[in-house]
């Protein structure tokens with residue numbers, strides 16, 4: 001800070017400061033005087049269209065526009081202030097129902113994520129071990145030639161941070177173009193078990209409820225979930241109700257004490273993996289005490305148990321069989337498995353047995369990153385169904401997503417190795433035919449064989465072709481697998497030095513992944529491009545490009561289309577539709593083809609809108625209807641299904657499967673699970689037994705290791721570690737240790753300890769009685785720090801159905817580093 | 821110079837809330853309070869730089885009678901600071 005300059009502020013600086021102060025006060029006033037969450041009438045926002053907000057304050061040359069936050073799955077909206085081609089201010093968006101003007105610390109610094117000094121600004125090719133700048137022309141040619149050489153050995157690895165059009169373009173390119181299903185996203189690592197849980201229970205993916213449940217529930221149960229840090233605005237939304245005199249009981253069921261626990265009335269610490277026993281214990285008591293909701297169950301539920309061999313649909317069982325299976329899970333037996341006192345299990349069961357309270361369950365990675373992830377997801381849905389805590393506002397089993405478009409891009413566009421857009425799957429011939437028709441590609445273009453899921457994809461890519469590896473070229477967009485894959489030595493680091501493997505990475509900054517890349521495409525990010533996200537509550541959001549990307553950075557959709565067009569020029573038949581036209585052909589209003597594969601022409605029309613309108617045709621096939629693009633331009637997002645009323649208005653859906661809320665539930669039905677796996681309108685209440693985890697602490701590796709995020713950083717820190725305010729607030733990774741364990745190891749806070757598993761080791765400073773407090777025998781390490789790759793230690797075992805790995809538990813040893 | 825828009829949520833105890841407001845009114849040099857709306861008070865915090873702003877927000881949070889402080893606006897561009905494109909965080 002130049003003090004002299006500050007003391008002698010120029011008139012310009014003084015004007016500027018006054019403008020900033022005015023804008024800041026307007027933003028704060030708007031939020032402070034806003035209607036409380038949940039008190040707005042259905043279908044309205046809490047603010048009128050003419051309400052005051054930050055964007056109206058003061059005359060200025062700052063241009064304001066809306067965008068969803070770039071970071072987490074909460075899906076807050078921000079107002080972006082742009083001056084002279086640069087983002088200069090961020091304010092919460094009072095018109096957004098999700099956050100009503102509030103943001104967390106990541107959100108209000110999101111604009112700075114664009115301006116790290118080491119942005120990638122030109123394509124790079126690895127030559128003699130070094131990344132060297134090359135032209136886009138050459139970069140696209142090299143990528144196309146690599147794919148052309150062996151399209152069946154090519155894979156696309158994407159992201160829950162892909163925008164909807166980005167994911168859709170990649171999906172069409174792979175499945176509708178190359179006839180290759182080797183496309184999978186990083187969301188496989190974060191919410192695949194939620195998907196299989198929803199499908200096994202309701203026959204269709206994604207939550208029935210929405211964030212409004214958080215405003216209405218009497219009890220919030222967080223299952224292995226730390227929303228205070230991971231979805232902070234949502235948690236504030238609940239805690240804030242208390243400041244208005246409302247009562248909401250929070251019960252935190254988790255494996256360590258976190259910031260979420262600070263606001264909870266009850267904290268139940270369970271042994272890792274034993275949540276299945278807790279859920280079964282609640283179900284057992286509901287039946288044994290006779291306070292399950294018999295009417296709801298008789299009308300709306302069927303029962304299921306695992307089959308042999310195991311399949312996702314399992315096998316049907318009777319209520320009596322179900323009752324017999326859960327009978328083993330007495331409170332005392334559950335206490336023995338989980339460590340949770342029997343009386344706490346009784347308390348939970350009694351709570352679920354009450355009809356006069358509304359209960360919302362929230363979960364995210366704790367239940368999803370679990371080798372029994374599908375099972376525990378099903379069991380928690382099952383408790384809600386068995387007890388009838390479903391279908392009223394505030395009564396909902398709700399899984400959250402970590403990423404901003406894990407729902408919109410991965411689950412809805414279906415960018416998974418087995419899926420097609422709109423809830424279609426490649427194994428189903430009717431679904432393939434529907435997709436081929438919408439894409440106008442020849443019958444038989446789409447392969448019926450699912451491609452490699454994430455773990456299998458990277459294992460195959462890191463295995464030399466001569467040793468049975470099936471992939472040789474892999475393109476990564478909008479994610480950083482070099483830091484996030486489990487067991488990195490096996491699934492990523494092995495790539496180093498393999499001559500027959502070619503890694504293409506589209507990125508905005510250098511990362512652990514670009515460190516092994518052979519070809520790097522510099523990407524535009526967030527408001528440097530048009531985009532659409534779909535958040536955790538089925539809300540589809542849209543934004544426009546507001547600033548230019550730096551240097552030669554370009555949109556990921558453009559990159560995909562440019563490579564597709566080069567393949568078209570190379571004569572790859574899949575890049576033509578059945579009329580012989582380019583797969584991504586777009587025309588102007590006069591019917592003339594627009595060469596959108598040329599960057600100079602990419603923004604001649606709105607490619608996002610064109611792709612979205614095509615994709616929208618898929619969404620009606622499984623009642624996930626989306627509105628036209630133009631409707632999203634006008635709003636801060638709409639929750640699907642969005643259907644048009646007779647009066648022509650587009651109406652969103654807050655609660656699915658419920659009469660008068662969900663347009664697909666017929667009058668008089670009350671509740672209808674219209675995608676029921678049993679085709680009779682019933683949801684499935686599952687029994688799944690507790691089984692031991694694949695790896696538990698033993699003499700050599702006596703501690704549990706759990707990994708996760710911190711509030712300051714988004715995932716691998718690629719963006720947030722370049723924001724000085726966030727970097728300062730949380731500069732380095734650490735290991736949380738229980739005080740008694742630390743004392744036994746002779747460790748004090750700040751000492752460097754060695755964490756070692758059967759797969760790898762790292763050194764980290766210890767943090768005792770820190771922000772999170774694990775119980776004895778457990779440690780926690782965040783994964784945001786590129787210089788401390790905890791995933792070199794984690795386990796790559798995964799759930800048999802979702803194929804999602806378990807980052808929450810493996811066995812490690814912990815010792816103080818002794819310097820020679 | 822750093823300018824932030826914040827929303828201060830007061831605790832339910834009116835006596836504590838009042839004394840928190842009084843304490844805040846004494847900080848006119850860097851804190852501008854807006855019109856109270858129920859338990860919420862909009863405000864603007866000025867500070868010579870971002871770390872100082874963070875410290876001031878932390879200080880407000882520690883006042884008895886203050887339940888929450890939410891930052892709702894951050895202005896980035898300031899002629900007296902290095903341009904944002906020269907952010908010096910080195911994550912390696």
Ligand code: SF4
Nearest residue numbers: 069071072076104107
């Ligand atoms: S990081 Fe998540 S909670 Fe924070 S502002 Fe962004 S979307 Fe909201």
